[in-house]
Amino acid sequence: MSALPCAVIGTGQTKYKRRRELTLDGLVREAALRALDDAGLEFTDIDAVVIGKAPDALEGVMMPELSLCDALGAVGKPIHRVHTAGSVGASTAITATTLVESGMYDTVLTVGYEKQSEGNATWALSGGKSGGQGAGGTFAPWIREYIARSKAPEHIGWLVAVKDRQNALLNPYAHLHIEDISIEKVRESPMLWDPLHFLESCPSSDGAAAMVLTNEAGVKRTGKTPAWVLAHAKRTEFSMFPGRDTTRPQAGVECAEALYKKAGITNPREQIDCAELYVPFSWYEPMWLEGHLLAEEGEGWKLTDAGDTALDGSFPVNMSGGVLSSNPIGASGMIRCLEAADQVRGACGEHQVEGAKLALGHAYGGAAQYFAMWIASAELNPEL
Amino acid sequence: MGDLPVIDYTLSFPYTRTTGPVMGPFLTALRDGQILGGRCGDRVLCPPLEYDPDTGAEVAPDLVPVGPGGTVTGSTWVSTPTEKHPFAEPFAFATIALDGADTPLIHAVKAPGPVEAGTRVMAQFRDERVGAITDVYFVPEADAVEQTIAPGDEPVEITEHLIGVRIQEDLYPFRKRYAQALLDGKILGQRSPKSGKVYVPSRGYDNMERVPMTEADDVFLPDIGTVVSFTEITPIQYHGQTETDPYIRCAILLDGADQPVTGIDIRDLRPPEFKVGLRLRCVWRPPAERDVSELDNRMGAIPEGVYERWEPTGEPDVNPDELRGQAW
Structure with missing residues (x-):
């Protein structure tokens, strides 16, 4: 039995700055209500709720899916919680999609969130111990390996950092709005995890992102512009094993292969119009371009260098400003999927890619070991 | 001891x-x-x-x-x-x-x-x-x-809550032998009976071949290896952080091992002297001062409590191209 079509018909985001005035419940609800409003629906129209967030230690709230039921109108309904570290937002969106594709539910609300201001991610990701490496210290050695292998010049990371922050200026929800962002500013910001400067790293953000997913009947009934979930894929590998290629994880390659195959895509760079890739540290743009088969090995940085990944380039990446501009961790992957959906719905305002019909949303998590990707399409049966 | x-x-x-x-x-x-x-x-x-x-x-x-x-x-x-x-x-x-x-x-x-x-x-x-x-x-x-x-x-309007969890568990059998070896100034790994790959520290099983490993699979490894990846960290301040000055964390592929030990703490060496391919040896603390209390059942490292530092052996560097795919 094949999957039934599933589409995004409503999206909602919060402003991703610190939200000290809102409870965690209020934050999650704000995104959910905006998504429902966008879909022209109410809580009573929702059959099931799927939420995702990063490790509980980030806010110290255990089993938040229970305490958030009231705020999400989920009392008396099925509620599921997904957890795959940093990739969780995308995994959550995909899990919600499968609930519609299976025919189990007609209309599903999915929400990803993090309120980083209530805890400390570096503390949590360092196991609560002094001298921890955190995420930056974990990824930096692999980035150095990528640079050594690809012979990429050092300014590539700075270019990504500037490009994504410039895109963020066009996105009112983005956390960072650095009006005077420049190569000099990035290069002269403190070196945190060599070769990563402060401005080549993601911020700590609060925020929630939500989507309403429905089947073909739901799309017809609401009359809303859909983003069809043409394909999705998830893959996982161990964090450590002999011969593991940390700069180009095999699970990431296989996830992309499975995704493109499912979507009928044979030349992803040409056939996909734009991508929201999970880039928490600047160098991950070229690394994922290569690691997800959007560029040949050793060629990803050349696309960045040539301006191909800019908003007006041949293959725009992170039009919203990306994770480098907003990182409410548990929401970050969902924002990538949501932005891909909004691109093909033509709903991205100033950071809209003109005529985008097929967009990629992507997230990775853990020690670059969990991958979740989806393709959003303006058409249910696009001609590729 | x-x-x-x-x-x-x-x-x-x-x-x-x-x-x-x-x-x-x-x-x-x-x-x-x-x-x-x-x-x-x-x-x-x-x-x-x-x-x-x-x-x-x-x-x-x-x-x-x-x-x-x-x-x-x-x-x-x-x-x-x-x-x-x-x-x-x-x-x-x-x-x-x-x-x-x-x-x-x-x-x-x-x-x-x-x-x-x-x-x-x-x-x-x-x-x-x-x-x-x-x-x-x-x-x-x-x-x-x-x-x-x-x-x-x-x-x-804002409340503060010291929320915590106390974790108490025994080291599992391989980890006990690994910890005892560290106290003895030795590094213990395990060789997979199926693939022949050497894991250090081991989990007590080969996660790739999905076979258990026993004491019969234990192998001692030399305390000498090669730097396969590293970063220099400027510490960010957070609750419980005591570090203030930059330091290096690196992964070292011990001679005879098939995966690196990670998170090795380097305080007295800096780039460009410190680099991928550099040969290092462990300088152990005196036996009475060795401390493995930081060890748990999950971390892939050698706890800092057992070594004073890692010092260059003076051997020629290994060509980094030969170490591709070992970065961690």
């Missing part, structure tokens, strides 16, 4: 909470000696909620005093309190229907023995109040004393 530890550590962090438009006034009132309920339709909920639990609708904050008296509707007796409990001596947890509220509050009752449903209880406020649910407790009505509470100043 140090003893083998039982893993025992506490992970805790001072989390903050935004209290919001309903819980904020509720907590402020507790600090000031009053319990509030919230009107929701034709009911009064205590504690009050931001959203209607039946419909999910937003509840416009409409807070009304409830209690201080109430009736126990159910209870359980805590005969051996832990340090996290509100009382050191045995007490009851009870559902209490406060006068004027339609939903019961779960709270602690300080009583000489188990509390029957139907017992009348009265709120008592602690001398030290911070705007928390623990500012109040209950006693049987006859034991209540008259209290005069001076209200505080600012409304309770």
